[in-house]
Amino acid sequence: MPPKKQVEEKKLLLGRPGNNLKAGIVGLANVGKSTFFQAITRCPLGNPANYPFATIDPEEARVTVPSPRFDKLSEIYKPASKVPAHLTVYDIAGLTKGASAGEGLGNAFLSHIRSVDSIYQVVRCFDDAEIIHIEGDVDPVRDLDIINTELRLKDIEFSEKHLEGIFKITRRGGQSLEVKQKKEEAALVEKIIELLKTGQRVANHSWSTKEVEIINSMFLLTAKPSIYLINLSEKDFIRKKNKHLMRIKEWIDTYSPGDLVIPFSVCLEERLSHMSLEEADEELKSLGVDSSLPKIVTTMRQKLDLISFFTCGPDEVREWTIRRGTKAPQAAGVIHNDLMNTFILAQVMKYEDVVEYKDEVAIKAAGKMQQKGKEYVVEDGDVIYFRSGAGKN
Structure with missing residues (x-):
């Protein structure tokens, strides 16, 4: 008999994203987060000042998800009201070394990350003497290490506190179902702590259905799906070259395997955001490139395995977001x-x-x-x- 065909099991995704998807913009200070926020939302919120902690409380704005299907259905039904799908974007204060121990705006920063479904991590790859780098020079791999370390250290702290709560129950002993379940949960949390100590993120590993439920209840920072946005100069973005890109890829392959990398230029996107849509299209054609912003929005939905369904009629056409x-x-x-x-x-x-x-x-x-x-x-x-x-x- 021929061997049975092996069916590859689909990796279970962490989190419970709903119709109102929330993404946080994360990175060190002065890497272009607030300028990116202004460009993607086309609004004057955010504070792209040239000093650390220019952003303290997170700014929030909704971004319309590009959707040719929604546009076509609106054209067919000609509704009185059109409600596209949205992505809510938060500009979160810049991270610093020691944030997990409360340095800078550490505790507030980390609590803001806990409240979002996913993370856009902005990594600076451009040199500019007028824009101060909080670490003194441009080194994206070092910056990635800092952010990864701070998120992991905080997750270890969260996990150890969670473990203490479990031990209060398991110390009672006995053979009750609750004690048995808590012992299994303790084993999972101990596994997570060991994984974090090796430099890995929770989101990049495979988990069972039961494990996903427990991890979701812990709201771990490294369980958030991440997309890395590589902020290039306009010149490097147009020529599709930068001396740091290979080192960044090697780092992500090691510490965040499978996560997506999107090169873009905050400088270019910010310039385009001040033009009309027609002027921006003409400028992009003349440069021979496309704006990265539509891809940045739609790719996050794909990363979270989100799909759309529609409700349509003469009163309203609306796009709704659900997980596949x-x-x-x-x-x-x-x-x-x-x-x-x-x-x-x-x-x-x-x-x-x-x-x-x-x-x-x-x-x-x-x-x-x-x-x-x-x-x-x-x-x-x-x-x-x-x-x-x-x-x-």
């Missing part, structure tokens, strides 16, 4: 808890069919509108009407 693998009742719950609790069925049309037929009567006549029950797993691009026992659709 979500069943219909839970997807309805993203709209309103009542829809999940009283879910009856989902009427599903595929995006491609809506674009082809452009009319729901024609879609029904072609047998392309399907009725799905509680076990239906929502697919990326589904256009859905939910029916519930409460009479809400």
Whole structure:
């Protein structure tokens, strides 16, 4: 008999990102975080001053997720209201060496990271005598080491405190289910502590379903999915070369394997943000490059394995965000808890069919509108009407 085909198990993702995805911008002081925040949000918030701790309390703004499908559905339905998907971005205060022990704005900085779903880590790779580097010179690998060390040290502290709470229960002894579960949890936390001490991040390892639930409850900083944004000079970005890039890749392969790296130029993006969209397009064409900002937004959704479904009608076209693998009742719950609790069925049309037929009567006549029950797993691009026992659709 031929050998059974091996099915590769998909890595379980940490975190519970919902429809309002939150991403924090993290890095050392004066690496371009606040300027990047202003460029990606096209708003005057943030404080791109040339001194450490110019940002203290995190600034917050929403970024529209680029979505050609949303634009096409809006064109077809011509709704009174259009609500695209958003990414909420936080400009978090710059990190310093010793933050895990409270140096600089350490404790506040680290608590702000705990509240986001994911991290954009900005790494400086440009020389500029007028922009002070808090460590004295530009060395992105050293900067990566500093941030990785501070996040790991804080996670070790969190984990050791968590372990103390577990031991209070396991010391009672006995064979109860709670004691057994806590002993298993203690073994996991001890494993996490050892992993952190070797320089690794929790997010870059594989965990079982039960382990994911425990890790999610701990809100560890190194469990946050990360994308590394390599801030180049405009000249280096255009020519796609920089002397630090190979060393950065080697560091990420060692300490953050599998995480994504996106080179970009804050200087260029900031300049484009002051132009009209038409002027910015012309400038990019003349330089022979594309803006990195759309990729930075959409890649974070992909990193978190997020997909979209749509609700459409003459009143409103809206794009909703869920994690891949979500069943219909839970997807309805993203709209309103009542829809999940009283879910009856989902009427599903595929995006491609809506674009082809452009009319729901024609879609029904072609047998392309399907009725799905509680076990239906929502697919990326589904256009859905939910029916519930409460009479809400």
